[in-house]
Amino acid sequence: MNVTLDKTGNVTAKLTVSIEENDYKAKVEKRLKEIGRTHSIPGFRQGHVPFGELNRRFGKQVTSDVINDIVYEAAAKYISENKLPVLGQPIPVNVTELDLKNNKDFTFQYELGLAPELNIELGKEIKVPYYNINASDEMVKEQDEKFRERFGAQVPGEEVEPNALVKGAIMELDENGNVKTSDDAIQMINGIVAPMYFKDREQAKLFEGHKINDKVRFNPWKTCEGNPAELASMLGVDKEKAADIKSDFExxxxxxxxxxxxxxxxxLFDNVLGKDKVNNEADYLGALKTMIEQDLSGNSEILFRHEIEKFMTEKYGNMELPAEVLKKWLVNTNEKITEQNVDEEYTKMEPMLKWQLIKERLAEACEIKIDDNDLTNHAKMVAARQFAQYGMTNIDDETLSDYAKRILADKQFRQRIIEETGDTKLFNALKAKLSVEEQNVSLDEFKAIAEKA
Incomplete structure (x- = not known):
């Protein structure tokens, strides 16, 4: 067997694999004998089928499969050993059925699209802005109010306030506004409503200011826009019936x-920040300010990365790509891409491909390597972020580590974690190699800068 490579352009090549009968004959015989041992063939005892019969029945298909396997492995091995920067996949040339009757030796060819060479230079002469978002006193006050409500206490009240829960008997009214007394009347003796969650604010206002023993006329259907599940829970009826209940209630x-x-x-300090993290209100508010700014730092990082991508793409993006080979690859591998729309789809893909190639060269220049500790730490950060969305900000390390293991055990999540970890390490490394010009801005100022960018 012989494998050769011929450059057909700056970023294209043709890979030729020549195979002779001696390269595949033994493997074909082995696979045919394996079929005889493991398959039941009518008219023969399993394991006692003559080789000639096996070859007559299965020889052509098995030979084709073996040749294809050998050729594919040879091509993949050549690409790997020679570290060819192949984009997409090798594209077979002139795919036809093998003429096994008249030929024993075969030649296969593949078109290759190759990544262009990029000599990326990094240095302090490259200046990139980084905008740190400062949390305002108003933002800190708003966050404090949210935490105080979250960790507050529910107590008996004298009148209905905007955030109150109201309990009592809920009775259906007739068209004259009187409580229905017929057998089909809906009556919820131990009812409970939460006007703060009503979708119709006018219905919520009907309860405000009322006291115990007062009666309030309202429309349950309007409070939830007719949601059957919510109506069923409020009125104690089946979902099927709830959807048709549009009358007023008292x-x-x-x-x-x-x-x-x-x-x-x-x-409160312990509930929000952890046991004895702070011991006075000033430090507590300072910790809230830091917490908010840390949450907003992700936006700063996104804009920083955007600025680097923009600079690098403008400088190195005028690269030659194997467009025609890549278009063939897209058509071969994606059912939704055809000869008719491939030009449009390739145009959409090209900027992302160029940035990916640039990013790979940047990672090489920065000598980025990822180990298991990197993945675990990033997965723990992702887990902590998910807990924080539900207001759980004091999760212990053991719990975070357990969730990190679950995240990394999922193949799809693991790949995402690998990509995110790689990006984090890359852009952190670039901060050390480039001149990062930090600026402190308000949230509104940052929004204006980001919108312009």
Whole structure:
């Protein structure tokens, strides 16, 4: 067997694999004998089928399969050993059925699209802006109020406030506004409503200011825009029936539960930040400011990366790509891409491909390597971010490590973690190699800068 490579352009080549009968004959015989041992063939005992019969029945297909396997492996090995920067996949030339009756030796050819050479230079003369977002006092106050509500207490109230829960009997009214007394009347004796969550704010306002023993006329259907599940829960009826209930109801208030925000004390500090992390309100508010700025730092990082991508693409993006080979690859590998729309789809793909090639050269220049510790630490950060979305900011390391293991055990998530970890290490390395010009800005200023970018 012989494998050769001929350059057909700056970024294209043709790979030729020549195979002789001696390269595949033994493997064909082995595979045919394996079929005889493992398959039941009518008229023969399993394991006692004459080789001639096996060859007559299966020889052509097996020979074709073996030749294709050998050729594919040879091409892949050549590409790997010679470190050819192939884009996409090798494209077979002149795919035809093998003429096994008249030929024993065969030649296969593949078109290759190759990545262009990029000599990327890094240095302090390259200046990239980095915008740190400062949290305003108003933002800190808003975050404090949210935490105080989250860790506040529900206590009996005297009148309905905007965030109150209201309990009482909910009775269906007739067209005259009187409580229905017929057998089909809907009556929820131990009802409970949360006006703060009503989708119709006018319905919520009907409850505000009312006290125990007051009666409020409202329309349950309007409170949830007719959601059958919500109506069924509020009125104690089946979902099937709930969707048709559009009449008014009367609620006789028997109990009001209001939320009292937590006081600024050690209990609140510990609930928000962890045991004894801070011991006074000033440090607590300072920690909130840091927390907000850390959350916003992801936006700063996105814009920083965008600036680097923009600079590098403008400088190195005028590269030659094996467009025609890549178009053939797209048509061969994607059912939605055809000869008719491949030009349009390739045009969409080309900028991303160029940036990916540039990023790979940047990673080589920065000597980026990823190990298991890197993946675990990034997975833990992802887990912590997910917990924080639900207000859980004090998760212990053991729990985070356990979630990180689960994330990395999922193949799709693992690949995403690998890509994100690689990007994080790359852009951190670029911060050391380039001149990063940091600026402190407000959130509104940052939004204006990001929109312009």
């Amino acid at each position: 609620m006789a208030i028997s109990e009001i539960i209001v939320l009292r925000p937590a006081e600024a004390n050690q209990e």
